[in-house]
Amino acid sequence: MKDVIVAGGGPAGAGLAYRLARKGMSVLLLEKSSFPRFKSCAGGITLKVMRELDFDLSPVIEDEITRFIFTANLEGPVETVTGEPAVYTVNREKFDAYLLQKAAAAGAEIITGVPIRKMEAEGGLFCVNAGDSCFRCKIIAGADGANSMVARSFGLAGKKIFGATLECRLFLPPEKEARFRGTIHVDYGILRQGYAWVFPKSSSLSAGAGATPGSPVEIRTALKKMLEALDLKETEMLLPERGWVLPFHSSPQQLHRGGVLLLGDAAGLVDPFTGEGIYNALKSARLAAAVIEEEIRRPYPDLRGYSALVKKEMGPGFSAAWRLVRLLSGRASIYHRLLQRHPGLAAKFLELLAGRINYPHFLRHCLNLLIREGLHLPQRT
Ligand SMILES: Cc1cc2nc3c(=O)[nH]c(=O)nc-3n(C[C@H](O)[C@H](O)[C@H](O)COP(=O)(O)OP(=O)(O)OC[C@H]3O[C@@H](n4cnc5c(N)ncnc54)[C@H](O)[C@@H]3O)c2cc1C
Incomplete structure (x- = not known):
């Protein structure tokens, strides 16, 4: 029997498993994919992410951003240069695997390549079905992303608003290094309610576009125009365009029910202005860990303090x-x-x-x- 089962091994799940294991709780994290796994993401890591973690991220940093070029409908570039890196970039394949390693080293048990199929309440405990086994726990933490099965199973997190995105990865040829290294390009007029981006990695670029609401045709056209404008149309594609969603809430929701809570994308905690989600995934993990630490001693943990804390700490920012x-x-x-x-x-x-x-x-x-x-x-x- 575990104190907590964490569903999903992205930043929210790994962040929570790391914190709970460090507090001495017994934690099992179940992740459906085998790691390293692909995750559609530009991989921008802000300085506040660095402050959320008490370990060094340098082994997985791909680039340090000191230049931002903003355009409106591909015109009138405004360039901002910073003395110090203002953002870092990572490849999510490596970043997420690194966070999971940290959680395992802290003492969390991690099982990957096994999707959770079903969860049932059993006399104050839960039985979480994955593979051929039923894993028992007192608390379930749903960190299983935008289409969270935990949220659906327990009728949590209300109705999400979904932004649509397309992202591709391009090879960064040496002759284009000077233009793209250390530089984020953002255009926010190309889509009516969204933006297109190019973020550099050590030897590749993440290029994409997203909008809320977003029609796939408009988003594809915007991405094509962005690539043309930056002379990247003919650049070798390492990974073709893939679509994914960004989950938002228009106002804070109830994120718990009895011994179940949601965090990160499962809770719809993506920043609606920037589309940044890694920070809020990690922050919600910190808030959840604090409440779980208090409640785990009780025979029937009640996680209402978590919904209240998210509302208090994140509500004013979201509105x-x-x-x-x-x-x-x-x-x-x-x-x-x-x-x-x-x-x-x-x-x-x-x-x-x-x-x-x-x-x-x-x-x-x-x-x-x-x-x-x-x-x-x-x-x-
Ligand atoms: C195109 C795009 C670009 C983005 N760019 C940025 C950016 O530059 N910076 C930023 O901060 N954010 C960015 N985001 C948002 C960011 O990717 C997410 O907010 C972040 O990944 C949320 O982390 P999470 O742990 O909550 O969910 P996820 O990272 O989605 O992890 C959820 C995990 O749960 C697992 N899972 C799902 N179902 C099950 C199941 N049934 N059983 C077991 N496991 C399961 C999945 O396999 C996955 O590993 C971007 C998103 C998109 C789509």
């Missing part, structure tokens, strides 16, 4: 981020004009990414600039 999304969606030209005329805005955005300021602060900054510029928000373009 300000959604206000920004509503303010700026379809109005890329306005945001871009602010960026062109106020270099401080890009610096503020990087402070937001680093976690040095929060969304309410960044929202106020944007609103003040709009007022100072006398910009009345016109019809959406």
Whole structure:
């Protein structure tokens, strides 16, 4: 019998298993894929992710980002250069395997290549069916991603809003190194409610586009245009385009029921403005670990403290981020004009990414600039 069974071995699941094992709890993590496994992701790691983890990520860092090039519908590039790396990139195949290794080294039991098929409550405990076995535990932590089976099985996390994405990996040829090394390219006018990106890795590029809501045809066209504009159309493709979803919630939801809780993408905790999800996956793991540590001593753990903590710690940020999304969606030209005329805005955005300021602060900054510029928000373009 385990104290906790964690469903899913992405950053949320590995982060939670690591923390619980370090606190001396018996933890089993069940992951359906064999690792290393592919995960569609640009692999951007912000400085606040580094602060969430108490171990060194340098073995899996692919590139250090010190230059950002923002365009609106592929025009008017605004370049921001930072003295220190403001973002790092990783390959999720290696990054996720590394986090799992850390969880195993901390004492968590990890079984990969075995999907969870069913979960049943049994007299205050749970029986988690995977492979031919029933694994028993007091608490189930659902870290099984955007289409979480744990969420569906226990009727949790309400109705998610799904963003659609396409991502491909390109070989980074030596003659293109100078242009792409250490540089993130983002275009946010190319899609009405989304953006396209190119993120560098050590010898490859992640290129993609995503939107909420997003039609696959528009997203594919946006990605094609981005590749053309950056002269990457003929570049060798290492992995063809693959689609995946980004799960969001418009407001904080109940993320627990009795001894079951959800974290990361399973809980719909992706940042609606940037699409960043790794940080919130790790942060929700930290909040869950604190509540589980308290509750595991009770015969019937009650995890309501976790839903309350997520609401308190993340709710204000999510509501300000959604206000920004509503303010700026379809109005890329306005945001871009602010960026062109106020270099401080890009610096503020990087402070937001680093976690040095929060969304309410960044929202106020944007609103003040709009007022100072006398910009009345016109019809959406
Ligand atoms: C195209 C794209 C680009 C992105 N770029 C970024 C970025 O640059 N930076 C960033 O921070 N975020 C990014 N994100 C978001 C980020 O990838 C996710 O938010 C993050 O992976 C969430 O981690 P997680 O552990 O909650 O879920 P996941 O990483 O999805 O892990 C869930 C795990 O659960 C396993 N699983 C599922 N079902 C079962 C089952 N029945 N039994 C056992 N295991 C199961 C899956 O195999 C998977 O390993 C991007 C997402 C997309 C789609």
